[in-house]
Amino acid sequence: MKFWRKPLDLDKITVPHGEVHIFKDRCKGCAFCVEYCPKDVLDMSEEFNIKGYHPPYVKNPDDCLECHLCEMLCPEFAIFVTLKEEEKSAKVPINKGEK
Amino acid sequence: MEEPTKAIKEIHPDPSATSGVHPMENLLRMERMPHIWCPTCGIGLAVTAFTAALTKANIDTNKMSIVSGIGCTGRVAGYVKLDSFHTTHGRPIAFGTGIRVANPGIKVVVFSGDGDLIAIGGNHFIHAARRNIDMLVICVNNFIYAMTGGQVAPTTPLAAYATTSPYGCVEPPFNIPYIADSAGAVYVARWTTLHVRRLTNSITEALQKTGFSVVEVISPCGMYYSRINRLGDGLDMMRFYHDNVEIRNGEDTKNLDIGFQTKIICGKFVDRERPSYMERYNQWLSEVKGARGEG
Numbered sequence: 001m002k003f004w005r006k007p008l009d010l011d012k013i014t015v016p017h018g019e020v021h022i023f024k025d026r027c028k029g030c031a032f033c034v035e036y037c038p039k040d041v042l043d044m045s046e047e048f049n050i051k052g053y054h055p056p057y058v059k060n061p062d063d064c065l066e067c068h069l070c071e072m073l074c075p076e077f078a079i080f081v082t083l084k085e086e087e088k089s090a091k092v093p094i095n096k097g098e099k
Numbered sequence: 100m101e102e103p104t105k106a107i108k109e110i111h112p113d114p115s116a117t118s119g120v121h122p123m124e125n126l127l128r129m130e131r132m133p134h135i136w137c138p139t140c141g142i143g144l145a146v147t148a149f150t151a152a153l154t155k156a157n158i159d160t161n162k163m164s165i166v167s168g169i170g171c172t173g174r175v176a177g178y179v180k181l182d183s184f185h186t187t188h189g190r191p192i193a194f195g196t197g198i199r200v201a202n203p204g205i206k207v208v209v210f211s212g213d214g215d216l217i218a219i220g221g222n223h224f225i226h227a228a229r230r231n232i233d234m235l236v237i238c239v240n241n242f243i244y245a246m247t248g249g250q251v252a253p254t255t256p257l258a259a260y261a262t263t264s265p266y267g268c269v270e271p272p273f274n275i276p277y278i279a280d281s282a283g284a285v286y287v288a289r290w291t292t293l294h295v296r297r298l299t300n301s302i303t304e305a306l307q308k309t310g311f312s313v314v315e316v317i318s319p320c321g322m323y324y325s326r327i328n329r330l331g332d333g334l335d336m337m338r339f340y341h342d343n344v345e346i347r348n349g350e351d352t353k354n355l356d357i358g359f360q361t362k363i364i365c366g367k368f369v370d371r372e373r374p375s376y377m378e379r380y381n382q383w384l385s386e387v388k389g390a391r392g393e394g
Contacts, residue, residue, distance in 0.1 A: 021119050028138035031334055036293075053138065071122070072151065072295040075136065075143020080121045 018066030018081040020058050026078035029053030033070035033079055039063040042070065126150045126160070128180050135174060139333025141292035141318030142172050145239050146179065148295050148316075149210070152302035163206045164198050166191040168220065171246045172212035172239040179210075189219025192227045195234050203377050206306070207234040213254045214244045217273055221253070228282035228311045230376045235305050235312045238275060241320035242357075249323035256359040260327045272357065275315045280352040280369050285310035287352065287369040291317040291340040294365060301367060310375045317363060330360070 007013075020041060027049055034042045034056050041064045045057040056079070058064075064081065071080045127150065136142050153160065160181055167176035169188040176183035182205075186194045195207040209216070216224050216238050227234070242259065244250040249262040251270065258267040276287045286308045290298040298316060305312035319325060319336030330336060340363065348366040355364050374382075 023121070026133060028133075030139040032139075032144075032337065035334060035337070051133075069295075072147055072299070073144060074147065075140060076133065077121050077123055077127065077143075077147070080119070082119065 016066045017062070017084045018064040018068075019084050020061070020064055020070065021080050021082065022055060022058070023078045024055040025050045026076045027051075027053055027055035028076055029055065030075060031056070032073045032075070036073055037070055038067065039065060122154075123147065123150045126153060126180050128178055131178055134178055136171060137322040139319060139321035139336075140171070141241070141316075141320075141333060141336075142175070142239055144292040144295060145172075145210075145237065145298070145316045145318060146175055148298040149175075149208075149237065149302055150179070151295075151299045152306065155299065156303045156306045158206065158306060162204055163208065164195075165208045165210055166195045166198070167209070168211040168215035169246075170212040170215045170244070171241070172210065173215060173246075175210045181208075189215055189221075190223065191215065192220055192223040192232075192234070192236065196223075196227060196230075196232050199232055199234055200377070208306075209234055209236045211236075211238065212245075213238060213240040213242070213275070214252045217275060217278070218253045225278060225282040228279055228284045228313075231283055231285065231310050231373050231379075233309050233311070233375045233377060235302070235308075235314070237302065237314050237316060239316045239318050240275065241318045241324055242272075243320055243324040245320050245323050249327055254357075256357055256361075259324070259359045261323075262327065274352070274356050275313070276355050276368050277352040279311075279313040283311070283373065284313050284369060285371050285373050286312035286314075286367075288313075288367040289315040289317065289355065289365050291344055291363065291365060292319065293337050293340040293344070294346075297346075297365075304367075304370075308370075309378075310373055317357075317365075328359075 034044055041060050042056040043059040044054050049055045066081055066083055068081050164182040165176050165179050166184040167173040168186055168191040176185050184194055191209045191211050195209045199207045240254050242255050243261055244252050251261045251263045251268050253273045255261055255268045256272055276289055279287045286305045288301040301314055305314055319333035321333035325336050344363050344365050346366050347364050350368055352368050
């Protein structure tokens, strides 16, 4: 992650990483999640789902910061984000975004 | 939630589903999904914000009832796992008033569209605001009667095309926050579907208020409003909201008119206290009974 200056508490706070889960067959291809992901994690795929739409796929899985914006912007309830498994047990305080 | 039957599972196999359950599934009737709303419609986002607000507000969902009328947004009651009423056209506020008065322990949410609440149900809307009945009204405004094929609604902006206005709409539209404010609502806010976080916070706040609260949600209608007016699909409307929405909290509700493709002012406009209908009624009843010696 890039910073324009080094934060003073960088060693104390860990940036969370999320894992994006997509229910491809619920998707209707509106691309709201792809358009508004602040880290460009998602992109539209070329494949078709059961309804004939193009669902998104996770392009840059390591960039996800668990902000849950794609989850909030999905009209089909087809995408959600969880904290990565290895970070769930982490002892360091995690700087969680607004939920 | 009821386990879907084997037949439904066979019709809708979901082999691509990743492990885990969507966090909103406990508040939705997943057996009725996929919902009927078109691709790039914004009503799903209003439901997302509403379910997120329910989780955030930490409200007992067993003591809550959701009432919808007719129209695209009228389907919401069927998709949300609360005590749901899908009522006749324009009457959700009347049904909600009945629920609230018959059982004052229940929190009523009216979730309906602009054609249902402001056109056919316009009188119920202003009179419920006048009486200050304790309910939350979420009015999804997509500027058109979408389910019946894109006719002119009382919120269609001037000069916008619709199936029944081939030369552009000549009727000045309603300003929903202004009606609600002047009729006496205690909480009035307007957000677009792009502002999901602010919308969630607004609904959470409005759920805690006692009195008639109105949250207007401006929603894209990719299939009728923006197709007939050649504005692209819902994603282009979301981009338009991104560029043309101005947030002015506490703005005078007179200035909130929406023109065709003009700036949209969003924010929380009214947040005040007024005695609600049930409070007034109970107080009046005890006074009268006391005077007659019946109390």
